[in-house]
Amino acid sequence: MSDKLKDLLQNGPIAINIGIFDFAETLKIQGVEVIHLNWSPPAGGDPELIELLDQLL
Amino acid sequence: MITRCIIRKNAYYDSVFLMRVAKRISGQKGILEAAALMGTEKNKELLSDIGMAGPEISSVRPNDLIIAIRAEDEEPLSAVFENIDHWLNESQGQAGTIPCRTLEEALTHLPHSNLAVISVPGQYASREARKALEHGLNVFLFSDNVSVEDELSLKGFAREKGLIVMGPDCGTAIINGIGVGFSNAVRRGPIGVIGSSGTGIQEFTTLVHHFGSGISHAIGTGSRDLSDAIGGITFLSSIEVLDSDRETRVIALLSKPPGPLALQNLIHRIIQCRKPIVTCFLGPKQDPDDANLRYRKARTLDDAASLAVQIATNNPSPRLEDRSFKFQELINRERIHKSPEQKYIRGIFAGGTFCYQAQQILQDAGIMVHSNLPLEGNSKLRSPLLSVEHTLIDMGSDEFTSGRPHPMIDAGLRYERILAEAKDPQVSILLLDFILGLNASPDPAGELLPAIAEARGQTRKQGGSLSVIASVCGTENDPQNIQRQVKALEEAGVVVFSSSAKAARFCGFLVTGCPEESSVR
């Protein structure tokens, strides 16, 4: 088992939130260090480009 | 129209700065044109090109500031000139920051991160989750609509890296006392729980709290983890980490019945586990347990919570006190004023597990229901929008939530459905769940009370009486405060139970007749 999983349980989450903004806020009010990503669909959601990116990046 | 200028000797300003000052002045009411520039020859030409010239302008030098304004009349012009320092000194713009757009950038700010909480639309969720795993982050994956293939590949990859993927479709976790996603403020304690559904975990953890014990960690796995396709990868990693966790003394596993292969894996792991294990696999009644069983089986979430607390605290089975009234009285009270045609239960659920568990409880009581997500042995609704006979609906399922907020966040969907059910004169009982906690609606009861009142009124108009039976999942420490929620519901005539299982069982009694009082807890 990795230290990362143990670390998560022992020390609690230090989180990066990708998606629903409230999930970051509710972590923050519990005193968790969290960064909310300003996420948008990759390649503007174009499936062909996303598939390319998956292979290239 | 009126044009005038101000000259400031030896007052150097950056030209772009002055352009912005001019732009702001131009935006004032009554100002037709504004120019702010240094007195270079080129700038003086520019001014004369727009008809702003004169002896005072031609005599300025390159280090002098010119502010020239054309206005509709005197008032706006002098308003600006009387306060010229304000325009030159005012801080420009708002202090804005562009937030992180990529995981890599976020990690430069928070290099010790250990968890990615992902709730992007399903088609993008896998790649974000994979990226997080590549960067050594555990993943809480709230997104649904992730394919089984992707789930398997993500969990396999996570296992290789010694990480965990909670989800997809994972609503709840409590890690070291911190609630992630939809979670309740429960006491910390010796009971670790691993569950395939968010509401299942919420109900279990709040019941443990009400029984006086507490939770070490609660780990969500996603609804398919114990299918044969996935093989329980997250369950197994979670058991392993809870087995070595100092705080955890008992481990509870909550899920629908595992696939046969997944169950084999699970039992293999349970045998090695040093800690007692309680399972609750909701579903149809199964064969009696064999004698060699290494874990304790519970039939409902209530039983699982009670059993776990009993083992963890070495106390006899804890009991939750419900209202002080007598059951029979309550049943009698609910049964008067019914019209002869009122026969059916309509369960309108926000929590999928509550819908499922209620079906199990009613089925055990001999009541078959229709559902959009039927338990084995029950029938599937032809249309999820149309209830027939006894119907229990999971309003949080995809067909309702695509493009609409989940009923735990916004009561809109359930509101409409409650009104629709009340128009059916055969409906006798409305069964509801209210889920409190982080990220849930700030006032779940309050949002539905008008619909409940209107539904009851509608039934009275039809010559009957509508029983509204509900459970509230939450604690006194949740932001919504459970006491206030319960009180509001009871004042509106709702019969409120402390668990969803009890509420469902009570509905069964209302339909089938008088129960043995001792069998109700």
Added chain:
Amino acid sequence: MNDIKQKIDMANAEAVKRINEADPVLVDIAPAGEVIPGLKDRMVLHSGPPVTWPNMCGAQRGAMIGAVLFENWAGSVDEASRLLENGIIRFEPNHHHQAVGPMAGTISPSMPVWVVENRTFGNRAFCRQVEGRQQFGDYSDSALEGLRQWRDIWALSLRKGLLGMGGLELRPIIAKALTMGDELHNRPVAASSLFANGLVGPMLEAGVEKGHLLSTINYITKHELLFLGLSMAAGKASVDPAAGIEYSAVVIAMARNGTEFGIRVSGLGEEWFTASSPRINGLYFPGYTEKDAGADMGDSAITETAGWGGLVLAGATGILSLVGGTPEEALAYSKEMRQITVTMSSSYRMPVFGFQGAPLGIDMRKVVQTGITPIIDTAIAHRNPGYSIIGAGLVRAPMECFKKALLRFGQKYGVK
């Protein structure tokens, strides 16, 4: 990590390594026709990707006419237009000739250009003089007079001083200017001043005739945008060795002709990937508004390609107003740019970032992935021929260029 990703990452690392190692030195100021390969008689180079006369924007047409008149190939505006329209005067992009030019970017044979040599790799790049009139499309005689003085007095005087001193290293000037509030695109004030400091002595020493000397000193000490021509040439000389690296996704050119915005990518040869030139979010000189503005134009985005300009707005305290006014906003732009670049410059550092390097090497994959396109500082030309500069602002490279490049990349390297 799969094979192709690894290849791309290695190729990108090689590309930014070459840019980092660049050592641009100003070695000459010479008539374009004598030094720029392939610039023939009766030919004018222009900014941006290739364009035809009918598609050419107003400002660039005006500048072309100005260049033809400047060369005395025509005696009137009408005649100049006719020669251009009929293909008698040919025109090709600067980028096809190791050259770059600001705004309309017009370079004609007798126009002296900055000659910058990258001493590490031995390649040369060229850029014309930066001024505020003809390059914006103003072909009036007074606009052309500025070009004549450059040709007949200033360039000659500077050349004499420069050759006497044996060339001028640009890297130290650029590095210092970045710590002095410049971003070397819209604001090269500090660099211009440092450059002037460096040339006055050598011009004196080389015995430049007093009248010319005074005129030239007056020109270089008052011309705040003087160094832009040098930062562009230095940028081009620095980035060119990073071109043509198989598998590299690093952008090695961004250029606009007022009609189209085009990019080139290291691993994709000489092909341009284009989209319509964007509108500029800008501030205007008195008497002009966005209704008068032409679309984005010029090769000056070579500065962003090299890792300066919009990429280092955080450090450019001098033009905070351009980005909205607060240091936080400027900082945010540079932070954002770090999300689409391969690395940080080892040569050019930003004090506001605790002296971390400037973002370097735009990776077109990251642009498409994140939706963040490079931010470019720019000046604004009029939509019609015959005007000087009318404003300045910020513009984003259009996403479409990067999407097209990514698709071609997939085709070329056999990714389904």
